Amino acid sequence: MTTTQLTMPGTDPAACRRVDLGLPRWLHPAVRERVAARIRRNPHWRFGFSRGERAVLRRRAPMPVSVWAERHRVLAHSTIPGRWHNTVTPYSTGIMDASFHEAVRTVIVCKCPQSGITEAVHNCIGYAIDRAPGPVMYVYPDEITARENARDRILPMIAGSPRLATYLTGSADDRSSLRINLRHMPIHLAWSGSASRLGNKPVRHLVLDELDKYQQARNEAPAEALAEKRTITWRHKARIWKISTPTVEEGPIWQAMTREAQAVFDYHVRCPHCAMEQLMAFERIRWPEDVRDPEEVKSRQLAEYVCEHCGCAWNDGDRDRAVRLGCWRERSTHLELMAHLDAHRPGAIGFHLPAWLSYFVSLSKVAAAFLQWVTTKDQEKLKDFCQNVKAEPWRAHREERQEDRILALCDDRPRGTVPGPLPEAPGVPRVAALVAGIDTQGGDEVRGYFRYVIRAFGWGEEEESWLVQCGTVPTLPALADLLWRSVYRDAAGNEHTVRLALQDAMGHRTREVYAFCAANKGRIFPTQGKRSQSAPLAYAPQEYFPGTQRRIPGGLRLLKVDTTFFKNDLSARLAIAPEDPGAFHLHHGTPPEYAREMTAEYYDEKQQAWICPKGRDNHFWDCEVLALAAAHALGVRNWKRPEPERHTPARPAMQAAPRREIFGSRPGWMGGTR
Template sequence: MRKRRFKAYRVPAYIHDALQTLKPPEDLTVSQWSERFRVLDERSTNMPGRWRNSVTPYLVGIMDEFNRWETEEIIFAKPTQVGGTEIILNALGYIVDQDPAPTMVVYPTDTLAESTSDNRIQPTIEASPELRRRWLKKASTKTELQFDSMYIALAGSNSPSGLASKPIRYLFLDEVDKYPAASKKEADPISLARERTKTFVSNRKIYMCSTPTLRSGHIWKAKEAADVEKHYFVPCPHCGKYIELKFAQIKWPEKDTGMTDADRAEFATYVCQECGGVITDRHKPAMLRNGQWRNVRENTRFSRTVAFWINTLYSPFTRFSEIAKEFLKDKDDPDALHNFVNSWLGEPWEDTKLTTSADLVRDRQTETEMFDLPPWTKMVTGGVDVQENCLYWTIRAWGDYLTSQNVAHGQALNLTEVQNIMNLEFKRPDGQPFLVDLTLIDSGDQTDEIYDFCAQNADWALPCKGSDTMLSHYRLSTVNKAGSKAYGMTLVLVDGGKYKDTIASRMRKPNGQGSWMVYKGVDLDYCEQVTAEQKVTERSSNGTERTRWVPKSSHAANHYLDCEVYCMAAADILGVRQLFLRQENQEASKPKPEPQTNGPEAGWISQNESWI
């Protein structure tokens, strides 16, 4: 049977173009598109040519998060020079070619936006045929790039007018910690830019990246608030276990070897925290290629905001010796160390002025058992921190010179339990009974219920609220809530920061007079909660500094610390700082024995006591 031959017809160019236009986009992820179509321009990199995911494998997971339909926001907290901006360029290319939609990129300033357009974005478009054929170059400006079915607007965070009006589906926020703060006339730039995405609330994507500055900065706050936080784990070449690269594991020769710091740094290696195996720079490429992003924190199963974090140890362009050298050079200069922490470790700078630890609390244990009073007790106070589902409480004994010891602590399910606990009788070793003299109860939450409870138990309870604007440690105010049973009752305003200073300093004193102590066998949860905060110095955007107590980690429980603050404030109200004077006054007020008047024979007898 003869085969039929089909005559080949040449398809006219206009039909070919029409078919190409109607052709659906390929099912590619951002990372796949980048490796196939992204071309690196020689003007902006020392590795020109095709983009290769194998060079920076950790960027793949972040890029592909754009293709996860549930994810609305992507946060990338990072050190410098690890590819945060490259993610933006790759994602822009993917959007233009695969999923056109109105897009905006916000930079710290207008000048930087124009410079990035000239030196990074436009060269990227010109280098890729897939992007170049869609670009309407003549219709574009530096800050608004026009394409056949979309546009990319570039704006500076210092220009509020550029962040208003047009609807945006894809929003990119670069180096957000360098954005200015909100003014009296305008909201902060991030909020203004977010407003543009309201129209696309069901399918918008917001990407935010930055090197951290302070814990209160935009990127770190966004990372802490994310539904999911991911860190990059890599396999150890020796034991095969997946580890997170941490600066503390970089080791170099000790100082007493006679080498300079620069020479010592040259011998730096990474020591696996699991097996102790020595990892060198030659192991890093294979480790990175086989790495994977893993959840280190997850607040909900339905994650809309995903945060990623790495440090410079993951950079394929930075050797362990360079990191060690930079640290040894900067460690004695606070400003230089600040830059190292931000730009190399990818962490917020905290100038820690005062810190405590759970081990320090354990060192403050005495031989007195729980619910027993120390022999020097002269006063007993309580503190209650109110939470939505329970109440935390502590009871502390006080003696002369602010000597104190935790007598008991715990959780109560309701105020009735608190009432029963605070009305217990405690005894000193000599049998002297004591009741709780005064308890302060946090009224910031469930205010009406706390006010009513304190009014009913006014002989031992007072409501309190935190306040950090006072010159003194505490101030007595009045409940002025109309209709409340506690109307006219004393309300104690407490400066928690000042009391935390006192607690931390007293905690450092050895057990004895003036020390802040705990009972024998104190539990670990209490020890961790009373040391869950540290005092740090923070710099604002205008250069001013202030110190304050902040949690050591996100979501750290500090309820017992608040209880101890209230205990100390209650003791202050009762005059604990003058307890030693009361003893002196009592001694002074005792009647002195009258001198005995003896006859003349008394002297003779005393001189001849052995006469009998």
Template sequence: MSDRERQRRKTAKLFRRVIRNTLSPKETLTVSEWAERYRVLDGTSNIQGKWSNDVTPYLRGIMDSFVDPAVRRIYFCKASQIGGTEAMLNMLGYIVTESPAPTMIVYPTDDLGKEVSNLRIKPAFRLIPEVKKVFKEQESKELELRFTTMTLFLNGAGSPSKLASKPIKYLFFDEIDKMGGASKKEASPFNLALERTKTYRPQEKVYACSTPTLRDNYIWNLHDGADEVRHYFVPCPNCGEMIELRFAQIRFEKDDEKQMSIAERAKTATYFCEKCGMEIKNESKPEMLRRGEWRAVRKRGIGAPRSVGFWINSLYSVFLKWEDVAEEFLKSYEDPEQLQNFTNSWLGEPWEDTKLKTTADTVQDRETEEEEFVVPSWAVFLTGGVDVQETSLYYTIRAWGEYTTSQNITHGQALGFEEIADAMNREYKTADGRKMVVKLCLVDSGYQADSTYDFCVSNSDWALPVKGSSNPMRDRYKISKVDRQGSRASGMQLVLVDGNQFKDSISARMRRENGKGSWMVFRGCDEEYRQQVTAEHKVVERSGGKEKTVWRLKHSHADNHYLDCEVYAMAAAEMCGVRSLHLATVQENEQEEKPKQPRKEDGWIQNVDGWMEGYT
């Protein structure tokens, strides 16, 4: 065969292949099918390699609702680390290769958007050949990822102008409950972003996922108000009935005499089917999940739903055992802050606490037998907080122990920073003579910033500047840097705190009886201090059709300087590791104690005062 003939046949084959590929109908994939065919997981995931829908079967229904022509809005209310972001990444990859169009993801802040872009989205796209070949990474920015056929925008919720321009077909919200609400001048970030989808209606798709916080925040309202609310049902391996996995069905040993460690009690955890009463072992969970299905538990209207709300808790995670959930609860139930985290992050339910009200009498009830300046015997370290005003400075010094137990040992009003230095550098003693000095003090830099920075530089071994955040933060505090040209403090650490979160903690602990985990004061604490630390209360505010709970002054001219001081002192304690102080004692006790024989006849979880009690 001549070269010319060989080349002619080769060309003919090429034309036939091009014609066949052009005329053949394109294979239609669902998002879950696309993920199983193309998605590759990297080292940031629990399981590396090719994506398998069998690992998290419940995500299949959520992902495939994205290609349901009737569904336009998908709301995923979930426990943490359950796969909401992974589902979103699969939807994004599907969009890029199968249905390219302008897309946007809204994050609580630009910084979080940049972090997710660099650590999650870009690495995921690089591992998918079909996406990588159209990904113009060199031309992309952190918040603007470009492809040959489309652009993916990432925006922080705090930039209203960016949320209200350019048409978008696909709109995503990640951790939507961390976003702020509407302001007096602007609609909520959620509504502003929705305006972008008008051009593409009714083909637009909106996906919002988050761990819930409060009942009146975004994700619970969106999921609960959807046309159809769906829960994941799995078959009991014993009776075959379809059931939901609920925390109330976990039973574990009671320990009235405090003879068992938390880990020992958690190991007795057993799950019982609500239908047949038989035990369901951890080993049965993977198969139960694979055979599970989403079912509507509430539906509004007739016909196919336009919005669907999905809800799921941590019991469905293949990476967790019943004892893991029980242990987290046992570590949390005595601490209001940790119990809220367990409710939100493990149960996937909103936190409701209508008792966040304190008065000066509440503080008086928290007085101990210790005199002012005397450090309690249980204290491990001291922290301080300083609120800077125009004519004076307010300060507090608080002792901290295991389980975030604390007591104010002194507070006062100073005329200058010299007095603050004297108070913080003074040696304070326990009743038996043990000496302590302040380990860390946070000094307010919001008012006299230059003076505060100079003071902190001169006392950098124990003082740091602090500033309250004007917007809700994902974390309780964040370490930033002083950016002040020509200042001695330029480059120094600056602590940003979410005052609302710390005030929640102070209020909750203040209402606990004196003892482990309580927030206490010295005997004979003065009225001025008591009034100031309770000068605010938590109220519901409505704006733009939304409600949110915030801390506000009870009276317009009330002073709250000592409350701010205590916020800074608690933030300093968390920076010093107060939350982990008890771990050494727990580990030591677990090594010393002999294993106890579980007593199957002892108590179960009981529903009292809303949902649970009886774990002492």
């Protein structure tokens, strides 16, 4: 720009001629004179910014990424083409907006496939092109994937948006599959295994896509580390997105979630019926129990989700409405996403996204993925379910209890026989009481059954116990005959009966179990398992049958059982040698099914809870837990062993003493003798 000096309005024109106009000396004299004459005739200097200058200097109002995406993003290669709508994937709104929070530098998303998160990250890059320009790098697992994404996703995203299309140069050379040159910034495409593509490029925005599928270059650092070093020069202005489906616990995405992320967020939905907020869990997805074919469940859309507060069953439409009403909450503080970011300002944040939240994945598809494992028992199906549906890494479940070690606890007693008295005290029974634990299975009287164990407990604090009988009965009358109309004998012929039974009442047959327990009060209690509570056992009065206005005759007491407490106790007892005090004995010929189910559960240190892997049966394990709870309810550990009767020599028969007259015959006593 020239340094031309001008007069202001109202100055002397003659003085204007004396002003140094500052015209460059290299101009032709005639041109210089013509320009000078025009300036002298109009001393007012009028100027304006060009369109480009106005675009650069304009101060635009702040706008969240989610709002920008709905205004400017257009989807081409999508199942729902057209403008972007946040209502399709509501959970992506929080991820996009949090990506450009002033405190956040790294965004980690552990996701399932078909969740829309990849497109949400493309929205973030589109926002950066328009409002936070700087070099971008996408890193993919291999070269073919990188080229395909450049051609099929990134370039269509830019060209399809009227806003972003203005940044294209128009040159075909600037639209290659490995580098896209815009008017003001480049976009690089790289892949793992190629150190040259990952190096020597300063990057402000870095996208690490499908991180767990990366290949490591020989004699080089991991691709993730090489790519992250490209953002060093941009310091606090850099942004990194790490998105992937998990593979194993040692995989990069799960390590980033558990070690790198300073805050991890879960998406909480809100029931469209009762408006109560909750975290969705796979265990609350239901389908008809008599349907085991995964294709039938998927084709007929038989699965539904049960609200944990009101019990209403959601179809896919209800699920989608619940997700639209939801929000992200931090796991430890339970604060909403933006509230937590403003209060704690974490630099690295993580998001966990299972498949049952996705609009593109039906509840029946989730159930079918699980049933594929149940019907085939193929570990690969279970691995697929964990990684691609639950969005959790595959864990090779280590069984701390082996079946052979369980069966090693068998003694020589036949099934149904109670241990007899000790040789040193033949008159004292070894058993204090018989108890039973019942696990209720099935949805009705036709398809249901009852798994049970009957266990004998010894006297005192040691609580040595013996399995008397275990098995399955089809009906409640058969269960009553087994528990109270059957007599169990020991080797000495002493008879024993079941003193107390506890029965699982939660599930589809709660009303039936309540009625059975109400008819046998004092001998059996319905139970509800609790992961933790203030006391091992707690009683809760029940006046009505669940889900009805029908009163329970005389009322009923539900026994709430701290399952973690008794499972810890059971696990410890199984480790006691048969010869040691407090041993846990089995009868001769205990079925292998019993031993298999006793090894199903394992203790998860991170969750501080006992976990049963999906597809494994643990019914006898649950029965033995209830048997321990029954012995605890009776207080058997406080019962003292009776003292044996002492045999003393019989005393000789005593002769009758002569009768002693209390009132003697004395003269004068009432006028005579007595």
